[in-house]
Amino acid sequence: MAPESQAQLSRRERQIMDVIYRLGKATAQEVRGNLPDPPSYSAVRALLRVLEEKGHVRHRQEGPRYLYLPTVARDKARRSALKQLLRTFFDGSAEAAVAALLDMSVDELSDEELERLAELIERTRQEGR
Amino acid sequence: MAPESQAQLSRRERQIMDVIYRLGKATAQEVRGNLPDPPSYSAVRALLRVLEEKGHVRHRQEGPRYLYLPTVARDKARRSALKQLLRTFFDGSAEAAVAALLDMSVDELSDEELERLAELIERTRQEGR
């Protein structure tokens, strides 16, 4: 079963998915440790089972415990998250979003990063023809 | 009461907030009309009332009905949404996020937009010194 509309997640489920995407993979304990306002261990396991039923994660036996992985590859998930964000906050405009990103991370972006971005844009312009 | 951690929203509440941010402002009917899998009108109003209690929206009397507005300005909300997205999907790297944005909207970005972005980056690099 595929993780269809993906927006059906409850609050906790979403938090858990965020952790899993952030870490790439995680055990129940790790998930719990990365959860805001951590619930009981038991609760986390229950939620992970539900998420697995719903098809958002799968697990591998890793030694004595389960290792949970997202079923949807990170970059697919990224993509739809970005799309959603664009629609909600930027009227669908990628340009506006990029501008906001640059603006909010001026101090964090190194000169090399900016350099690379400039190149990237240049390349994108070429393709656009 | 301020919309503190902001991540406390339930599924429906989040959907509603998305609509309100997208539209900027909306009546209960409009919210309902923009909701996926629209619930009853009554349900929407109940949720709006809750969101107002929690401090996420406020309302104005607009003629005979209520017009709901977000309490947190769109660009503040944007910012935290972006931050969250960056953390979850891009290891906090704005560069990676911009790259993904460009990549996923190559065909939609006009040459002028790309032009503007190039300039924007150039300007950012100046400031960075």
Next chain:
DNA sequence: AGCACGCTGCTAAAATATTAGCAGCACAGG
């Protein structure tokens, strides 16, 4: 006036999500 309409507030039921706690199983150490 009397009525229909579209809105609001509210409350209580139904559906879901969230949690705790018990039982079993495997493994490592005394």
Next chain:
DNA sequence: CCTGTGCTGCTAATATTTTAGCAGCGTGCT
């Protein structure tokens, strides 16, 4: 061997979300 530890699966209670439905209020129309 026992025993403690750390996992798992499960079930049942609790809390929260989500819903429908009723009552009231104002406006405009006949």
